[in-house]
Amino acid sequence: MGRTGRDKRYDVVVCGGGAAGIGAAVGAARSGARVALLEQAPFLGGAATRSGVLTYCGFWTQAEPPQVAVAGVGAEVLDALDRLGGMSGPIRTERTHVVIALIEPEALKLALDRICGGAGGIDVILHGRLAAAETDRTTVRSAVALDHEDMFALEAAAFVDASGEADLAHFARAATRYGDVDGRVQNGTLAMRIGGIPRDADISRVAWAGAVRDAKARGAERMTKEQGLVARLPHSGEVIAFLADEAYDARDARSVSAAERHAREQAWAYVEAIRALPGHERAYLIATGPAIGTRESRHVVARAQLNGADVLGARIPPDTVALGAWPVETHPGPGVPSIWKRLRGDGAYGIALDTLVSATHRNLFAAGRVLDADADAFASARVMGTAFATGHAAGVAAALLADGRSADVAAVRAELHRQNAILDLEQEPASR
Numbered sequence: 345m346g347r348t349g350r351d352k353r354y355d356v357v358v359c360g361g362g363a364a365g366i367g368a369a370v371g372a373a374r375s376g377a378r379v380a381l382l383e384q385a386p387f388l389g390g391a392a393t394r395s396g397v398l399t400y401c402g403f404w405t406q407a408e409p410p411q412v413a414v415a416g417v418g419a420e421v422l423d424a425l426d427r428l429g430g431m432s433g434p435i436r437t438e439r440t441h442v443v444i445a446l447i448e449p450e451a452l453k454l455a456l457d458r459i460c461g462g463a464g465g466i467d468v469i470l471h472g473r474l475a476a477a478e479t480d481r482t483t484v485r486s487a488v489a490l491d492h493e494d495m496f497a498l499e500a501a502a503f504v505d506a507s508g509e510a511d512l513a514h515f516a517r518a519a520t521r522y523g524d525v526d527g528r529v530q531n532g533t534l535a536m537r538i539g540g541i542p543r544d545a546d547i548s549r550v551a552w553a554g555a556v557r558d559a560k561a562r563g564a565e566r567m568t569k570e571q572g573l574v575a576r577l578p579h580s581g582e583v584i585a586f587l588a589d590e591a592y593d594a595r596d597a598r599s600v601s602a603a604e605r606h607a608r609e610q611a612w613a614y615v616e617a618i619r620a621l622p623g624h625e626r627a628y629l630i631a632t633g634p635a636i637g638t639r640e641s642r643h644v645v646a647r648a649q650l651n652g653a654d655v656l657g658a659r660i661p662p663d664t665v666a667l668g669a670w671p672v673e674t675h676p677g678p679g680v681p682s683i684w685k686r687l688r689g690d691g692a693y694g695i696a697l698d699t700l701v702s703a704t705h706r707n708l709f710a711a712g713r714v715l716d717a718d719a720d721a722f723a724s725a726r727v728m729g730t731a732f733a734t735g736h737a738a739g740v741a742a743a744l745l746a747d748g749r750s751a752d753v754a755a756v757r758a759e760l761h762r763q764n765a766i767l768d769l770e771q772e773p774a775s776r
C-alpha cells in the first residue's frame with residue numbers, strides 16, 4: 345500500500361475493542377507501548393455493547409465462596425462500572441448456580457472510554473474497520489483500516505488479533521481455522537432487551553418457557569428455543585433474554601444478514617408470547633442486539649491448543665498467563681439446550697502463552713474468543729472475564745516483543761504480576 349499522510353506507526357496494534365482488545369490495549373500501554381486500538385463500532389465493549397451480552401462471566405470461580413480468577417485490567421473495568429452504579433454482582437444464578445455480574449451497557453461504554461483514555465498512549469480509533477493487512481513472509485507489517493475517507497495503514501512491531509472473527513490473522517494470511525477441528529461452530533443468538541415488566545413480576549426461565557410453549561400450542565411460529573438466560577439489569581430494571589438462536593456463517597455478510605432478519609422476527613414473537621404472563625401485559629421490545637451475538641467463528645492456529653481435558657481437570661501449568669474459571673458451556677445449535685460441564689473442584693485452569701501466539705506469524709498474538717482451543721476448552725475460555733485475561737496477556741507479550749525485550753513466558757508473567765493479573769488461585773488479588 346502506498347503511504348498516505350494518514351498512515352501511522354505504533355509499537356502495538358490491537359484489532360477489536362471488546363473485552364480482549366481492552367485487556368490487550370491497556371496491558372500493552374502499561375508495559376510502555378504506543379498502541380492503536382481499532383474498532384469498527386462507534387463504542388468499545390465488543391459483545392457486551394454491540395450485541396447486548398450484559399452478564400460478565402469468568403471473573404470468579406464457581407466455588408463457595410467464589411474466588412477471584414481475573415484481576416488486572418478486568419478488575420479495573422469492574423471497579424469503574426461499580427463506581428458508575430452500572431454493575432451488580434458477583435451473584436449466583438438460580439438454575440445453573442454459576443457466578444456472574446450484570447452490567448449496564450451505557451455505563452460500560454463510558455467506563456471503557458475513561459480507562460483507555462487514562463492508560464496513556466492508546467490511540468482509540470472507532471468507526472475504523474480492518475480491511476486488509478500487509479505482511480512480509482512471517483511478519484505482519486501493518487493493519488489496513490477503512491473509514492469514510494479511505495484506507496490507512498497502522499504499522500507496528502507487534503499485533504494482537506482481538507477481533508472475535510480472527511480478521512487480522514485471516515487478512516495477514518496467518519493460519520486460521522473456522523470453528524473446531526470439524527468446522528463446527530456454536531450457534532449465535534440475538535439478545536433482547538425488554539421493558540414494561542415490573543420488578544415484582546416472575547421472570548423465571550420456567551415461567552417464560554411455559555409462555556413460549558403455550559404460544560406455540562396456539563400456533564405461534566418462529567421461536568427456536570423455549571429456555572435461555574433471562575435476567576434483570578441492575579439499574580434500569582430492564583429484562584435481558586437470550587432466546588433467539590440462529591445458525592449462520594459469521595464470515596459471510598449475506599449469511600449474517602439473513603440470520604439477523606430472522607432473529608428479529610423471533611424477538612417480536614417472544615415478546616408477544618410472554619405478554620400472556622402476569623405482570624408482562626405491557627412488555628415491549630426496547631432493543632435487539634444491535635448485532636447478533638456470534639459465539640464462535642475463526643480461531644488463530646497457535647503454537648499450542650488449549651484442550652478440554654486440562655480445562656475440566658482445572659490444571660494450571662507453569663507457562664500460564666491467564667486463568668479461566670467458567671464451566672464448559674456449549675450451545676450446539678438453534679433450539680438445542682446448552683450443555684454444561686463443571687471444572688474439577690469448581691476451580692480454575694491455566695491458559696498457556698503458546699495458545700495465544702500465532703503458529704505461522706512471529707509477531708501476531710491471539711486474544712479472547714479467537715484463541716486456539718478445542719471445542720470443550722473454547723466453550724469455557726470464550727467468556728468475557730477470561731477474554732479480559734487472555735487479552736491482557738497477549739497485550740503484554742506484544743509490548744515486550746515490540747520493545748525488543750524478551751517476550752518469553754517468564755518475562756510476560758513477571759510483567760503481568762506487576763500489573764496485578766492473577767496467574768494462580770493461591771495468589772492474593774490486588775483488588776476485588
Ligand SMILES: Cc1cc2nc3c(=O)[nH]c(=O)nc-3n(C[C@H](O)[C@H](O)[C@H](O)COP(=O)(O)OP(=O)(O)OC[C@H]3O[C@@H](n4cnc5c(N)ncnc54)[C@H](O)[C@@H]3O)c2cc1C
Pocket residue numbers: 359360361362363364365382383384385389390391392394395397398399400401402472473474475506507508509511532533534535586636637638639711712713714726727728729731
Ligand atoms: C449470545 C451470546 C451470549 C453470551 N453470553 C455470555 C455471558 O453471559 N457472559 C460472558 O462473559 N460471555 C458470554 N458470551 C461470550 C462472549 O460474549 C464472547 O466470547 C466475548 O465477548 C469475547 O470477547 P472478544 O473481545 O474476544 O470478542 P468480541 O466481544 O466479539 O469483540 C470483538 C470486537 O472486534 C470488533 N471487530 C471485529 N472485526 C473487526 C474489524 N474487521 N475491524 C474492526 N473491528 C472489528 C468487533 O466490532 C468487536 O467489538 C456470549 C456470547 C454470545 C454471542
